[in-house]
Amino acid sequence: xxxxxxxxxxxxxxxxxxxxxxxxxxxxxxxxxxxxxxxxxxxxxxxxxxxxxxxxxxxxxxxxxxxxxxxxxxxxxxxxxxxxxxxxxxxxxxxxxxxxxxxxxxxxxxxx
Amino acid sequence: xxxxxxxxxxxxxxxxxxxxxxxxxxxxxxxxxxxxxxxxxxxxxxxxxxxxxxxxxxxxxxxxxxxxxxxxxxxxxxxxxxxxxxxxxxxxxxxxxxxxxxxxxxxxxxxx
Numbered sequence: 353x354x355x356x357x358x359x360x361x362x363x364x365x366x367x368x369x370x371x372x373x374x375x376x377x378x379x380x381x382x383x384x385x386x387x388x389x390x391x392x393x394x395x396x397x398x399x400x401x402x403x404x405x406x407x408x409x410x411x412x413x414x415x416x417x418x419x420x421x422x423x424x425x426x427x428x429x430x431x432x433x434x435x436x437x438x439x440x441x442x443x444x445x446x447x448x449x450x451x452x453x454x455x456x457x458x459x460x461x462x463x464x
Numbered sequence: 465x466x467x468x469x470x471x472x473x474x475x476x477x478x479x480x481x482x483x484x485x486x487x488x489x490x491x492x493x494x495x496x497x498x499x500x501x502x503x504x505x506x507x508x509x510x511x512x513x514x515x516x517x518x519x520x521x522x523x524x525x526x527x528x529x530x531x532x533x534x535x536x537x538x539x540x541x542x543x544x545x546x547x548x549x550x551x552x553x554x555x556x557x558x559x560x561x562x563x564x565x566x567x568x569x570x571x572x573x574x575x576x
Contacts, residue, residue, distance in 0.1 A: 395567030
């Protein structure tokens with residue numbers, strides 16, 4: 353049972369344009385969400401997070417949106433840069449469980 | 465400061481053998497989690513330790529075990545290895561385990 357889903361395995365975007373990565377979840381108890389970026393042969397790197405009490409969090413070029421009623425979150429990268437090419441994972445957690453459920457990842461390719 | 469250190473980086477084992485992987489968290493971090501990453505499966509939660517106590521575990525068979533030492537370093541052990549255990553094993557640390565983990569680069573285990 354995949355509680356966190358990233359339905360797009362890959363995404364290609366032109367440099368300078370917006371990249372939108374999507375993530376859906378099924379467990380309404382999740383109250384904390386994160387995005388990680390992963391390059392080959394490296395561990396995932398934390399990008400940005402959002403608590404369920406918010407619907408938007410912004411950090412530089414990265415913005416995460418949370419729609420609790422739809423159980424959907426998205427990561428916007430503006431403007432996209434070639435160095436953003438990586439696999440992006442969303443993860444969700446319920447406070448107190450100390451356990452993150454990850455999606456299967458979306459491979460983003462930013463074309464120069 | 466030093467990041468999360470995992471040793472060894474690469475490991476080749478034969479079916480039926482056992483293996484021990486090591487993780488040194490960021491100094492001051494008391495929570496250590498382990499994840500298994502396989503192609504198409506994303507990151508699967510194995511277990512989380514805090515102050516030498518396992519607080520949560522994922523849905524893996526009993527062949528997968530772990531422990532944490534008083535200095536917060538952690539080990540995971542897999543006994544009676546199967547071909548399907550071939551994966552990237554990632555360790556992550558966090559100060560208390562609630563928000564945002566920092567991942568190591570992982571140990572790539574190949575079972576032949």
